[in-house]
Amino acid sequence: MEDKGLKGFIYCICLAFTAQVVVVALIQCLSSESVAQKQAEISSIFSMQGGISKETILQFLLVAFLTAVIRSFFMSDLVIKNASLSIRMILLFVSEIVMIGIAVWQFKWFHSFDKESIIGFVLSFSICFTLSIILTIKGEKKKNDDMNEALHKVQKSQGEKITSGVD
């Protein structure tokens, strides 16, 4: 993906929006009628009458737009000039969680709160979040270590070449 300018920004909105719609549509398609009814009681997202409501679509679009704004804030050097990829990822994830939390509260996506669902959600989200951060940090460290090791090898061989040339 080319992250340059407006094109990258629009691409990010489309990607986030499509992902939301596809996930909701898939859950709805795979759910039995009784499960779908229960889902509709818990969340307005699943209150479908012949499809996802216009209101929910617009809410998804707004969330996609905000996702793109947050992404371009943390994953470009417009504001943050010098930060590691891991720090940027952590800040990005935390900001996205806060934004989605506000969206859930404002749009009343889960108007009927169920203790078990909330615990399940927090637990699974925390595990995924921690794992993805650990993998990002480890991946970044490995990438940097590999690059620096290769650099020092090349520098060493170049130094030897120059020395033998002088002799």
Added chain:
Amino acid sequence: MKISIDINPDNKETEIRISCPSMSPEIEKLMSMIRVLDSKLTVKREGEVFLLDLGEVLYVEAMERKCFVYTANAVYESDAKMYELEQQLAASGFFRVSKSCLLSLKHIKSLRADINHRIRITMDNDEQLIASRMYADELRERLGVK
């Protein structure tokens, strides 16, 4: 010693050829002088002309149609164009990291992966430069980590 110069627009590059019956101390001295001249960069600063040792150069940056040569302690200006410097310095381990920057591989202190597939390069003097996405890929290839 006979000196002949062949000035011809068809000559693609400057070539110095020495014809001699055998190696002598004079020829060796001549060769080392040519080598010294070849590893120097003509630059200027505050109206003074300097012959800069290539080993001292950290990086070259093009700004507003001018080329600036950076060492650990000073900045000089070069009359040469960026592509000319790139050709001249390639054999000495210099390579492009962006449209406007050419740097010496041996003066890189460390590399760090950055956003959008770029590479953040820390030089020996702790200055940081960015290898743009396209040139970062070339750098990875050069290092054999792609």
